[in-house]
Amino acid sequence: MNKVTLKIDGMMCGMCEAHINDVIRKNLPDAKKVSSSFKKGESTFLYEGEVDKERLERAIKETGYELKEILTEPYQKKWSLFG
Numbered sequence: 726m727n728k729v730t731l732k733i734d735g736m737m738c739g740m741c742e743a744h745i746n747d748v749i750r751k752n753l754p755d756a757k758k759v760s761s762s763f764k765k766g767e768s769t770f771l772y773e774g775e776v777d778k779e780r781l782e783r784a785i786k787e788t789g790y791e792l793k794e795i796l797t798e799p800y801q802k803k804w805s806l807f808g
């Protein structure tokens with residue numbers, strides 16, 4: 726599982742966040758914990774496997790925003806007492 730962070734230009738309010746969340750969920754139905762912040766200018770979600778970067782970029786552009794960067798890092802659940 727990876728944590729994916731999208732740097733996005735153009736989000737101005739909560740409606741924009743909702744639009745972007747919709748785009749992510751629609752194009753990556755397996756994405757989990759989709760969340761966007763217009764203040765940070767980024768969206769994050771959890772995803773297994775590779776994100777189709779071009780598809781996502783196009784879909785975000787069609788919605789009126791610009792995908793600047795995609796960061797991916799391994800996601801680990803919180804430390805478990807039982808290892």
Ligand SMILES: [Cu+2]
Nearest residue numbers: 737738740741
């Ligand atoms: Cu807005």
